[in-house]
Amino acid sequence: MEHFLRGIPNPHMAKAKAITGELSQIKILILGNSHAANGIDPKYLSKKAYNLAQGAQTLDIDYSLLNKYKDDLSALEYVIVPISYHSLWFKLSELKYYRWMAKYNNIYFDIDIEHNPLKKFLLFDNVIKVKLKNLKQYYWENDLLLPDFKEGFFSAPPATDISALSESGESKAKDFSVNDLDALYSENLKHLKGIIDIANDKGAKVLFITIPCYPTYIDNLKKQQLSLMHQTMDNLENGKDVFYLDLLEDGRKLSLQDFANGDHLSHIGAEKFTMKLDSIIKDIENQSIATQQAIEN
Template sequence: MIPVIIGYAILENYTRNLPLSPKAKSAFYKKHQNNIEILILGASQNRDAINPEFLSQKALNLAYPDQDYYVSSKLLEQIGPTLTSLKTVIVPISYGHFETAPNQKETWKNSMYRHYFGATISEKFTYFKDNFLYISFPNYYSTKINSHRNGKNTVDCNEYGYNRDVSTSAFYKLKYDSLSIAKSPVPITPLQENPAFIPENIERLEAILNYCSQQNYKVILLETPTTVLFKQQRIPEVLHRKDSILSLIKSKYTIQHIDLDTNNDYSIKDRRDNNHLSTQGAKKFTKRLNKIIE
């Protein structure tokens, strides 16, 4: 077993030293913990659309791909109290949030957040999976290790942990050719109606809103830009239920709803794909958002 243990120790050490976005965000968090005024939660849409570099107030962007209201609520409850200057919390309310399957309560992300931010988002503790990065998701980190060793690293973070690299994005790979993009499939979530997921997702969103109310944090429910192609793929019933939930939330809580999905002046190069903004688009989007916040 000794060679096996040594092998995993080497992999774990290599993983912890990879130039990953969460590592950069952790460094920013530890350095500016007492000055951060904005906390950004949610999934990849918020991660890609909001570059804190262009906000007047210091902001920590903890949005991550496929991240639901459950994980966001856990992060807010544990990291929020450590941000002594926190004033504003940005939460997504996209087309598919309420009818997408909630995150598993035992997720590999737990080890990531435990290591970088000291936060626990799993309801059940597993020693090896939760205390070590590599073991928590070997396939994911093996890919990152191989890319780094082969000089194909796709991470170019600024001090806020925003990844400026777009080389893996769908539109970049299609060379921003509008005809090729129009012919390509449009990934959209959910692919079908899932009203059974709504109660749990609403419960977790309300947990976020209630916590913010108790702490006197201002809340922004944010909708980020999507393409016309994306909008055409939406299921009308899902969209209707989402809008109905939004109306109910707005009548029940003191929040600000900012819908920036109605802007059609983003170019192809402003986007990573039909549902995510590129570095160029994020600069434009974040500056707009900053004016509203100010």
């Protein structure tokens, strides 16, 4: 059963296979959670990019993936890491409803996230009855097929119900709010610094970015948690090879069709956002060129 379960396609399998043959060409590596997976479309970036973001992917996994591939990323110029409202306080292996996905990183990317050999079996995701149903759906009914990923990007359809969109934004903001601002904070800050260190060794820049969300999401965020997120990222930014861009409030300027739900962009919103991101990267490059010329003169 384990053998056949591993034959059923999933996003982790697809991205692990696809990125292998492209590592030496990638100039922009996009890490992060579903905000980036749905929000940054590599085809609108001027440089060769790959979106390695996944749903519920946390900073420990971002760091581990970059560390795994660092030697093969010979053309790397930028590492993009989305910093969401919850990023500094979440860890996939400790999330009640999503921690089952942590093993997908163990299996398909061969990074040991949970340090538990039993976490390398898909069979233990759920009860046997559910696994048998999955096998039937894929092997006999030709179901459970993946959408077509383009450079790792997952295209999300636009929302159509403004009421549901509003409710989704409010609900997600509450789900991502934490009571203990010390829990996992130091650990996640260590991962951010680790990402910066690897990028520095590669001669690459790090671009931390907060992606736009729907207004009802923004309006229901806890000020103290949001403030600590901003303070942390401002302290890491140096304006030279580490940058932080908070574009969360840009969500107020977007329309209904630009969102898939309260905290994710649709493919329409992703196009707009990625084009803006591309302009920002070009500005950073122009600034770097100007600085270098001033030094030489």
